[in-house]
Amino acid sequence: MENPFSLDGKTILVTGASSGIGRQTAISCSRAGARVVLLGRDETRLQQTLAAINSPDLHLVYAVDLLDYDVVGKMLKEAVSQVGSLHGLVNAAGISTTLPLKLLSPEKMDHFFRTNVHSAIQLTKLFIKHAAQNNDGASVIFLSSVMGMVGEMGKTIYSLTKGALIAGARSLALELATRNVRVNTISPGVVVTPMSQSAVYSQDEESLNRVKSLHPLGLGKPEDVANACIFLLSDAARWVTGTNLVVDGGYTAR
Amino acid sequence: METNFLEQLTELLEMETTVKPADKFREYENWDSLAYLSLISFVDEEYGIVIPRDEFGKMNTVQDIIDYIKNNS
Numbered sequence: 001m002e003n004p005f006s007l008d009g010k011t012i013l014v015t016g017a018s019s020g021i022g023r024q025t026a027i028s029c030s031r032a033g034a035r036v037v038l039l040g041r042d043e044t045r046l047q048q049t050l051a052a053i054n055s056p057d058l059h060l061v062y063a064v065d066l067l068d069y070d071v072v073g074k075m076l077k078e079a080v081s082q083v084g085s086l087h088g089l090v091n092a093a094g095i096s097t098t099l100p101l102k103l104l105s106p107e108k109m110d111h112f113f114r115t116n117v118h119s120a121i122q123l124t125k126l127f128i129k130h131a132a133q134n135n136d137g138a139s140v141i142f143l144s145s146v147m148g149m150v151g152e153m154g155k156t157i158y159s160l161t162k163g164a165l166i167a168g169a170r171s172l173a174l175e176l177a178t179r180n181v182r183v184n185t186i187s188p189g190v191v192v193t194p195m196s197q198s199a200v201y202s203q204d205e206e207s208l209n210r211v212k213s214l215h216p217l218g219l220g221k222p223e224d225v226a227n228a229c230i231f232l233l234s235d236a237a238r239w240v241t242g243t244n245l246v247v248d249g250g251y252t253a254r
Numbered sequence: 255m256e257t258n259f260l261e262q263l264t265e266l267l268e269m270e271t272t273v274k275p276a277d278k279f280r281e282y283e284n285w286d287s288l289a290y291l292s293l294i295s296f297v298d299e300e301y302g303i304v305i306p307r308d309e310f311g312k313m314n315t316v317q318d319i320i321d322y323i324k325n326n327s
Contacts, residue, residue, distance in 0.1 A: 100292045102266065103299060154291050200294055204307035 004236035008033035011083050012233060013076075013127060015066060015120070016093030018045035020193030021143060024222030025090050025229045027052050030059065032230050037079050037086075039064055039072075040093070066093055066119040069126075076126050085132035088233040091120035092143045094161075098154040098200045109157060116161035121168065128181060137180030139233045142169050143225070144185040146248045154200075162187075166244050173242030182241035186228050189248030191220035216250035224249075256320055262300070263316065266292050275317040293319075301327060 012029045016022030018040030026036045030053040040046045043063035050056045060082065062075045080086065094116045099108070124140055131138035147155050148162030166185050173183040190196050190211055196219075201207040212219055228247045231237055246252060256275070264272045267282060267289055279285060290310075297319070298304050303326050305319075313319055 097295075098291065099295050099299070100288060102292060103295055153288065154295065198304075200291075200298065200304060203304050206307055 005230060005234045006033050007088075007230065007234055010087035010233065011035045011037065011085070012088035012090065013037045013039065013079075013086055013123075014090045014092060015039045015123065016091075016143075017049050017061075018042045020092075020195050021188070021191060021222050021225045022090070022092030023049045023052075025092055025226040028223065028226035028230055029088075029090075029233065030054055032234070034088070034233070035059055035083055037083065038062070039066065039075075041065060066123060067114055069122050072123060073126055076130060080130045085134075086127060086130050086138065087132050087136070088139045088141070089124060089127045090141045090143070090229050090233070091123065091165075093119065094143060096145075096158050096195055096199065099157055100154050101156060104157055109160075112157050112161050113164075116158075117164050117168075120165065124172070124183075128176065128179070131179070131181055133180070136235050136238065137182065139237065140169075140172070140176075140181060140183045141229055141232050142166075142183075142185045144169075144187045144244065146187050146189050146246065146251050148185075149187055149244075149246070150252055169244070170242045177241060182232070182237065184232050184237075184241060185244045186225060186232070187244055187246045187248065188220055188225045189215050189251035191222055191225055193222060214251055215248065216253065218249055220247065220249055255323075259320060259323075260316070262296065263293070266296055273316055275315065275320065277316045278314050279316055279319075280314070297323060303327070 007029055012034045014022055014026045014036055017026045017038035026038050026049055029036050035058050037060045038046055039062050046061045046063055050061050060079050064072055064075055120142055142165040144165045145162040147159045148166045169183050169185045201211050225247055228245050260273055301323050
């Protein structure tokens with residue numbers, strides 16, 4: 001029987017592939033049959049991701065600053081000349097912080113929006129130029145967060161950027177439907193990654209236990225989010241667009 | 255660092271008079287969970303130091319915070 005969740009024959013672009021959710025998504029997509037193009041800031045860590053992937057020679061790696069749009073454009077052109085049209089984009093690169101209102105400087109706001117929102121939108125624009133035009137179309141995923149849906153003290157700036165992705169993805173889904181490009185967001189709860197481990201709430205047992213208690217199924221693993229990505233990238237999700245898939249161990253169920 | 259820190263802490267905690275090293279900060283009228291979060295975030299942003307909650311629990315005075323930052327810079 002044909003597996004509707006297979007990524008065989010698909011080429012998937014993954015940002016933030018040097019660590020955390022992005023890295024696991026790249027690994028999981030390759031195991032599901034995809035050829036992956038990895039983007040990240042750190043060449044050494046990207047190579048580590050590549051080493052964890054089956055048949056590393058099949059895949060491409062680019063160490064790049066996603067805010068350097070000209071370089072990203074050239075890189076994408078070069079990648080497409082090697083691997084052909086693209087079938088999926090996972091915008092997993094992002095940063096997080098915990099900051100109260102009084103510490104939200106205009107510079108800080110700008111930095112967060114450029115990193116978490118602008119870069120993903122600009123890359124999506126470039127991706128569309130090279131997206132596969134066949135019947136199965138293409139799939140774009142933005143990694144949002146439950147913080148884009150509900151609040152937590154000190155999470156204003158992170159919530160602003162993650163909520164922006166959820167809101168923007170709906171309009172993009174409508175705009176790109178005629179081109180057969182699906183656009184969705186995934187909103188994870190707290191997943192154990194280098195990013196969450198460096199957060200203020202992970203620095204002591206009391207805070208960490210509080211965060212754990214907010215997730216009825218416990219904290220997430222990068223694989224939990226990577227599997228959601230595989231679904232949205234696969235033909236199993238051919239009729240799914242403009243939605244926000246919540247993968248949070250029950251965080252928002254209350 | 256110290257004078258600057260005292261001024262920034264005064265503003266951060268919205269104190270009417272400048273905080274002093276000997277102050278027991280938990281006795282400030284407006285000390286609450288937001289003040290705690292603000293202080294922890296400020297130290298992280300400004301000095302790149304995350305103070306673990308159990309370490310913070312041992313601190314009583316503003317000087318204790320200054321000493322922690324100095325010892326961990």
